[in-house]
Amino acid sequence: MSDQPLGIGIIGVGGIADSHLAALRTSTDARLIAVCDVVVERAQRVAEREGCAAYGSVAELLAAPGVDAVICCTPNLTHEELGHQVLAAGKHLLMEKPLAMSPAGARSVAEDAADRGLTLMVGHSHRFSAQSLAIREVIDSGAIGTPRFVRVAMNGGWIWPGWQHWVLNPELSGGHSFHNGVHLTDLAAWWLGEQADSVFASGQHATSEALQIFDYLVIGLGFPSGASAICEISRGDNPRGAAYAEITVVGTSGVVSRDWDAEGVLAWLDHGLAQWGPDGIAPATFDRELDSFVAAAQGRAAVEPPVAFAVHAVDVAAASEESLATGETVRIGAAA
Amino acid sequence: MSALPVLLAGTVGVGTQNHQAEMWAPALAAAGLAATVVWLPTGSEQAAIDRGRSLADDLGLALQVSETPDTPAAGAIVCLRGEARRAFAEYAVAQQVPVLLDKPTLDSTTELEAFAAAAGTLPVLPGHHLLSHPGFTRVLTAVRGAEIGLLRAVHADMVTGGGESQADELRNLGVHLIDAMRMLTGPATVRLQAHGGADGGPRTFLGKTDRGVVLSHHISRACAGASLPRQLRLHLRVIGTHGFVDADLTKPALEVRTVDGTTAVPYAGGSAVRHLQMFASIIRGAARPASASDFVTLSRALDGMAESAATGTAVSVTW
Numbered sequence: 001m002s003d004q005p006l007g008i009g010i011i012g013v014g015g016i017a018d019s020h021l022a023a024l025r026t027s028t029d030a031r032l033i034a035v036c037d038v039v040v041e042r043a044q045r046v047a048e049r050e051g052c053a054a055y056g057s058v059a060e061l062l063a064a065p066g067v068d069a070v071i072c073c074t075p076n077l078t079h080e081e082l083g084h085q086v087l088a089a090g091k092h093l094l095m096e097k098p099l100a101m102s103p104a105g106a107r108s109v110a111e112d113a114a115d116r117g118l119t120l121m122v123g124h125s126h127r128f129s130a131q132s133l134a135i136r137e138v139i140d141s142g143a144i145g146t147p148r149f150v151r152v153a154m155n156g157g158w159i160w161p162g163w164q165h166w167v168l169n170p171e172l173s174g175g176h177s178f179h180n181g182v183h184l185t186d187l188a189a190w191w192l193g194e195q196a197d198s199v200f201a202s203g204q205h206a207t208s209e210a211l212q213i214f215d216y217l218v219i220g221l222g223f224p225s226g227a228s229a230i231c232e233i234s235r236g237d238n239p240r241g242a243a244y245a246e247i248t249v250v251g252t253s254g255v256v257s258r259d260w261d262a263e264g265v266l267a268w269l270d271h272g273l274a275q276w277g278p279d280g281i282a283p284a285t286f287d288r289e290l291d292s293f294v295a296a297a298q299g300r301a302a303v304e305p306p307v308a309f310a311v312h313a314v315d316v317a318a319a320s321e322e323s324l325a326t327g328e329t330v331r332i333g334a335a336a
Numbered sequence: 337m338s339a340l341p342v343l344l345a346g347t348v349g350v351g352t353q354n355h356q357a358e359m360w361a362p363a364l365a366a367a368g369l370a371a372t373v374v375w376l377p378t379g380s381e382q383a384a385i386d387r388g389r390s391l392a393d394d395l396g397l398a399l400q401v402s403e404t405p406d407t408p409a410a411g412a413i414v415c416l417r418g419e420a421r422r423a424f425a426e427y428a429v430a431q432q433v434p435v436l437l438d439k440p441t442l443d444s445t446t447e448l449e450a451f452a453a454a455a456g457t458l459p460v461l462p463g464h465h466l467l468s469h470p471g472f473t474r475v476l477t478a479v480r481g482a483e484i485g486l487l488r489a490v491h492a493d494m495v496t497g498g499g500e501s502q503a504d505e506l507r508n509l510g511v512h513l514i515d516a517m518r519m520l521t522g523p524a525t526v527r528l529q530a531h532g533g534a535d536g537g538p539r540t541f542l543g544k545t546d547r548g549v550v551l552s553h554h555i556s557r558a559c560a561g562a563s564l565p566r567q568l569r570l571h572l573r574v575i576g577t578h579g580f581v582d583a584d585l586t587k588p589a590l591e592v593r594t595v596d597g598t599t600a601v602p603y604a605g606g607s608a609v610r611h612l613q614m615f616a617s618i619i620r621g622a623a624r625p626a627s628a629s630d631f632v633t634l635s636r637a638l639d640g641m642a643e644s645a646a647t648g649t650a651v652s653v654t655w
Contacts, residue, residue: 008430148538149554151493153573155580198648200529202544204488206577216488218550220529220542222648228531228540230552232491238578248493248569250538253559255495255568260582329650 005031007066009091011058011082012074013037013046016096016123020071021050023286029294030069031038036061041111049094058082058332062089063074067121070295072096075166078172080105083120087112092119092297093141094289098317099183099310101174106314110307119297122310124186128288132187132282138192144251150229151248154180157240158207158215168213170321176217176233177320184231185320186305188221191249192229195312198222199319200329202251206236219320339370340619343409343422344395344431346416347387350508351500355438355463356415357391359608366605367612373407375400377420408481409433411619418447425454425628430640436615437631438463441507445635448628455628461611462631466570467519468610471583475574479520484576486584489550490517495569498562506532506539507638510555514641515634516555518655520574521545524655526637530644541641 008024010017013035023175024032032052037043040056047054055061062070062085069092072082080100086093099122100106113120126132139147166172173179189195199221203214215236221229237244247258265276295301319330341366347356356374374392376384378401385401392399399497404427413436416424428435435455440448442464466472479487488558492513518524528551538556545551558568570585589600596631617623633655640653 003512036455040582050380145558149540149556151491151552153491155575198529198531200542200650202542202550204548204550206488216550218489218542218552220531220540220552222529222531226531226533226538228538228554230540230542231492232552234575237575237580238485242580244580244582246573248571250493250495250554250556250569251558254497257569259584326651327527333649 007033007068010035017073017317020284023290033066034064083109093292096123106311124185128286138256145253148227149250152184153232153246155234156246177317185316186313188229195220201320202324341372343412345414363608366609375405440631452628460628461625465607465611469607485578489575491573492553494555497568505647529650530641546614
């Protein structure tokens, strides 16, 4: 255990890195040491703003003095290789989800971390949102009895860039099951307290018939206990500006729901109804995730989610993509 | 306009539930209907006779136990099962009396085939009152009128709190949502995977129609055995190419908050009254439901879902 702030390096400073950088600004337990990016100018701009070092290669970042741990924010295809590279350098690793783009790849990285005695955490950030934690508390309180069904819907319109973007390329992202689906299926497994053993998925190319990923995706999960879950994620809804979130957990003696208007701030504007997130709710998710990672890396807490669940999320994503391709139910094995 | 005379045939319920007495009879007057007699088939069990007599006394009517009813009526609300239900269909056809059939799919597909054969083209309205819920009918209008564009997805959940747990909640509760879904999709073949234990309790399915419409539902009963059953959740979400609709079918309702807790006070009339109003329209000839053979189609779809849940494999059903 150390009372020194954990030195953090970030690989890849596009997109989701902004949320990690914001969390680092407020953390007293971690300190940003360096960033790197394949576009070195982009890394330099971030470094100038954040007051850290900038590099154009992963090797340089890993060799930088003071880097104890790495947050990896690169496209999904790179996760497995970069994971091994970071661990081989003796650094703790917070890998953005998914852990890898194949079950074998996920297990390989997980085993590598375990063999080296390093902390591996995967950024299933939704576990750290206020609403998710509140639902977990309701379940733990016993108020709804034993949970046996979860519905998670996180829908919205198109938020990705144009055709060039890597998320739209299944060879780079793995498909929507890997890119966003893992968030929802992980929540279901977490709340139900077990890992799925069957997966059936349906999807649509809602925004364009030419899409190679399903921008509208629904994953159905079956669990050994007989519990089930429906996980729905959309980036193809119309109107594009709509954001719809619904979570329902049904137990043997009650229901807990996070309805679409749960955050309580609604605005009727010239262009229609809008939901305004109350201040501070969204950033706190990444603050809590960072705190959790630092605590695990410093030996003060267990990794959240447990690595086995992060590997399972990859199993489910792979099964979901297979189900989308075949129209059949895919059975998956026990925990990693 | 004078009330239309209807026959209350049978008091068979689920466990101690008695839809005839608890749901249909209290809603008759508001729908412009009036009961003429409570009728039970010869050979009814003593418990059924006791229930029938209690209902008849409450309504100030006679209880008639006979082979067939001998009191004229313009329509019949039927809470019977199996052979008694089939036999009543023969009587209804002979008298040309439209029927509102309570919980049709608690009979098996084989029994429903026999009922449909007996009923022929007789107008038979299923007792799926959710179909007449004002929130649902508004959504149905929106879908059929493409107010949200072309239909892309339907997701629905029903969680009933309390009441008696049944051997097959899919055929008891879930059928309400399935029937609502097929109203929205129209005739379709659905590739689906269902989940649910062998105890017949909670049921979930995810599927996709041959037009690519994604469907899911969950039904279950929480806290079975508790008194005062009520809907803990009855939620429908419909997504179109140009918008989506979110409908809380436990409403319209006021919310009353006191230091003792929060309660809901429904308003604008319940779905049972509206369903009986639909039945009244059918009696008058102003509307016509699908024939009884439609129940067979629905029942076969439920059989397919049960098979999927039991085997853990995807199946295709047609509705």
